[in-house]
Amino acid sequence: MKTARVSIIGFGAVGQGVAKAILSKNETLIEQGIDLRVVGISDSKGSEINADGIDLESALKRKKQKGTVAKCKDDALEIIKNVEHEIVVEATPTNIKNGEPGSSNMFAAFGSGKHVVTSNKGPLALRFSELKEAAEDNGVFFRYEATVGGAVPIFNLIHEALAGNRVIGIEGILNGTTNYILTRMAEERLTYELALKEAQELGIAETDPSYDVEGIDSACKLVILANSVFGQAATYRDVEVTGITKITPEALELASKNNYVVKLICEAGNGTLTVAPRLVPKKHPLAVGGTLNVASILTDMAGRITISGKGAGSIETASSILSDILYIVRNS
């Protein structure tokens, strides 16, 4: 039996999803010889620490009832540095301005010899190469499958399954909110404003939607992809970004009459990074609808490989995080 001790830093939708995933998969994992124990959970108000393993069910219940998991005042950094464990799951919210508190949490984890698994895009979009170096210097794993494409295993596909291939270019839809808005505009001939309102009512778009509709979220994900796959040292400011706010239902109708759909497409290749609305032939594998995400990877040996799936959601994101945790447990 391999025992791995985990901390969950950030207990919002993603962090709770991870707790639920570990809870529901516990028996299966034990059968596979893996004993995952969560020894620390922290949110913005405090934390719970238990060296023998936290009762996740009661932690989730307490979070739901009281809005916090807090049983003590210790903060995230204290758990990361002082509680004995192997893997830090960094699931605090994305901050694109300075990457905090994610960056500090990750550097602290590396500094104290702990592996990091994260869903937090901010630190990776701003300081990818520094983080990667810090992980390498300390001989620990740095896994971030959940940062791009939600449940879609893009990094696993490229780094493991397609190992040995040279990646020539990547294109994809990496933001489910804009895909939903464009899909609804095309299907129902809605204006941008109406489709956005509908998405907000369904909880697909935020109250302040600019992060999604201006293409910033897509740009962050594209940067993480490019840095990870091409070894670039780009930041999201290097991406040429055009959002979807100016798109009209008439434009979508004209495109549709000529067998195209319009999608907010991320493109990396030739050293350039672009996020822009593009005409995609209706039968093209990138023409996925609803909130789906999709990535198409052009390689020298395998040719073109396209994967699509759910790009957001608590349990979907937890799927990627759990997969990264298990990768570390199996390979360390």
Add this chain to the structure above:
Amino acid sequence: MENMIVSMTLELKDIPGQLVLALAPISELHGNIMSVVHQHEEKTPRGTIPVQVTFEIDQGFLDELIEKLETSGVGVARVGEERLRSSVSVVLIGHIIHSDIGDTIDKIDKTGFAEVVDLSLSMPAIERTSSAYLVINAVGIKELKKALEVLREVAAKKELLMIEPIRLNSEAA
């Protein structure tokens, strides 16, 4: 998939229903017929009626098309590739009319190697932005990319949002 514009001279038997027989396979293979010149009075020495058809089609379907035509009894006398063989679709959004659509098209046509061959406009209301769908043909892929660069500049100057197709970019990658 690269579209090309083909001009064909077909020879039809002088009996009813032959023109439909000749054109149907082009549509079946997703070709876009641009012009048909049918001169019933000008018979060939073989007693057939020559028809000039110009259409846009995926290069990969051309051989299949010729085979289909010949199987159905339509003679293919000549297959020529048109000068403007590469084609791209673009959508523009903004104040298209008020920023002088004529000038926008002119900038492409003036290159000498590319032309705007199709234009559909949609203007929902006076105060709202209009949308346009354009097809640009050029003598080759390189020239097509140059034409797109010209259009990008014009669009930026006129504050139009230009939506380009994904394919060109993916092939360039």
